[in-house]
Amino acid sequence: MAEKTGPFQKVVVDQDICIGCGACVSVCPYQALELDENGKARLIWDLCKDDFSCVPVCPVNCIWKTSEAPDSAKGKANWYRFSKPLSDAEKKEFEDWKAKYKIAWAPA
Numbered sequence: 001m002a003e004k005t006g007p008f009q010k011v012v013v014d015q016d017i018c019i020g021c022g023a024c025v026s027v028c029p030y031q032a033l034e035l036d037e038n039g040k041a042r043l044i045w046d047l048c049k050d051d052f053s054c055v056p057v058c059p060v061n062c063i064w065k066t067s068e069a070p071d072s073a074k075g076k077a078n079w080y081r082f083s084k085p086l087s088d089a090e091k092k093e094f095e096d097w098k099a100k101y102k103i104a105w106a107p108a
Ligand code: SF4
Pocket: 010, 011, 027, 028, 029, 030, 031, 032, 033, 043, 047, 048, 049, 050, 051, 052, 053, 054, 055
């Protein structure tokens, strides 16, 4: 299968609703989700390639395509990180993504 190319819309997780079941982590074919230090699902932003296998498996419906996510979830902190320092091209994609989807928080 050919590697998918971006830009990708990614997904948003509401960690306040997440019960840490790990289902989304298990089905992600790109290892773009993990359980964080609090046992909540966290997106690894640069690894997500928009196949959206994670969305339907969540038992509490707290993970969405970014285009369909509530603003309340987008405004929370710590629900995503990067796997590595972003390249210049990735930085531009990230800034475009934040602006397009009105993402209010970014990792330090
Ligand atoms: S959309 Fe796909 S690649 Fe992205 S986190 Fe969900 S399962 Fe993983």
